[in-house]
Amino acid sequence: TETTIRVEEFQEDGQMVIRAEIPGADPDKDIEITKTDSTLRLSVQRRKDTKTETRHHYRSEFQYGSFLRTISLPAGTAEQDIKADYRDGILEVRIPMIAAKAKQERIPITHGS
Numbered sequence: 001t002e003t004t005i006r007v008e009e010f011q012e013d014g015q016m017v018i019r020a021e022i023p024g025a026d027p028d029k030d031i032e033i034t035k036t037d038s039t040l041r042l043s044v045q046r047r048k049d050t051k052t053e054t055r056h057h058y059r060s061e062f063q064y065g066s067f068l069r070t071i072s073l074p075a076g077t078a079e080q081d082i083k084a085d086y087r088d089g090i091l092e093v094r095i096p097m098i099a100a101k102a103k104q105e106r107i108p109i110t111h112g113s
Contacts, residue, residue, distance in 0.1 A: 031091060035082065
């Protein structure tokens with residue numbers, strides 16, 4: 001079954017920042033980041049290590065399997081220069097925001113005759 005990935009999103013220094021909590025993952029093997037149109041997709045496959053030890057009492061609260069999170073990106077995110085960094089169980093994706101701001105224009109209203 002697929003479980004969602006917990007994230008935080010914010011804007012900082014002209015970039016959209018997405019931080020995802022993914023402890024114990026190998027970024028080279030377990031994490032895939034894709035961008036399509038205005039959507040960013042984080043996919044993680046976490047495998048359970050098998051051990052041949054015999055134990056009298058066993059409990060595991062760790063989650064294994066497929067983890068998926070799809071994030072809608074706001075207008076103004078640039079597709080090029082997306083950077084991702086994994087450190088201490090946190091994946092951080094930085095997406096540059098287009099610097100040009102939309103020009104505001106007043107729209108004239110006509111009066112019916």
